[in-house]
Amino acid sequence: MIREELIRYLDGYLQAFKFKDYAPNGLQVEGKEHISTIITGVTASQALIDAAIEKQADAILVHHGYFWKGEPQVITGMKQKRIKALLEHEINLIGYHLPLDAHPEVGNNVQLGQKLGIEDIKVVDSVSQDLLWSGKLKTPVPADEFQKILVNALGRESLHIGDEKQSIQSIAWCTGGAQDYIDIAAQLGVDAYISGEVSERTFHSAIEQGIHYFSAGHHATERYGIQALGEHLGKQFGLSHQFIDIPNPV
Incomplete structure (x- = not known):
């Protein structure tokens, strides 16, 4: 599936335009143009990125992505390592926050x-x-x-x-x-x-x-929306989907 087609579908399906949010909804880091394998998870942590790399995923779809209001704008330290890994492996990062809650x-x-x-x-x-x-x-x-x-x-x-x-x-x-x-x-x-x-x-x-x-x-209360969204995309477009739960006690 072409990346732009997937993003257009997700924006419409989740009605992202209706929400005043704390982070950008949709494509956050650009990767491969063609997407056939998606990993979903709650948060775009390094552990989830590493798992997506191991699975040779084309995209990561999360509830908690990057570029939140009020966070430092510079790409250094932890953020640099995460984004570098995504770019090196051409993995798209797609995030939906409040649209997925609602x-x-x-x-x-x-x-x-x-x-x-x-x-x-x-x-x-x-x-x-x-x-x-x-x-x-x-x-x-x-x-x-x-x-x-x-x-x-x-x-x-x-x-x-x-x-x-x-x-x-x-x-x-x-x-x-x-x-x-x-x-x-x-x-x-x-x-x-x-x-x-x-x-x-x-x-x-x-x-x-x-x-x-x-x-x-x-984390526990927000595992199920992103998983259901991934399953929906799998059925709708025949995409390969796997939800990966990175343990988080908070």
Whole structure:
């Protein structure tokens, strides 16, 4: 597949033009013109690049790419090594951040909700860029039982704030670093809120507003969107795709 055709398709499919983001969405580092093999992963780390080189991939497709607002503009040190490896092996780096969080089919949020067995999944309209989602469990479960569901689904321990014996059914969530949406979740009247990261202030917000809070890991909550997107491209265009999970406890 021609690189420009793939980027045009991804831009349209993910509606990238709708988002005011913190990094460029789309092609970030140019490589081979023809793409037949894609590696997907959460973050364009050196370990993921090395794996793509070993697999002789034509492109790496990630959620967390490069050139974030506020980061140093010079290409030195770690950034130089990463970009040098991509250029030397002519590997395209393609990244989609908020568009992948929000997508209704392959997005991080809808994929996480499905993985947790949440029903009636829908976006919360009051939050811009479709980043906060809500739904409910088929039947109420004690908070400690829901924490076990999180652990089994994501393969890592999660932090829970709240009475572990209280029942939970209605849930709101946003993957990644979205801990401050807990205040909006509390206003919605849901039983629990899930995000990837947690801050010191999150504890007080949960306790004082009477809402259960689960911090399930930034990396862990954002593994499934990029994987689903890669699988979609494989089916849509016959591309060879492999998701590579670089372990990250954060």
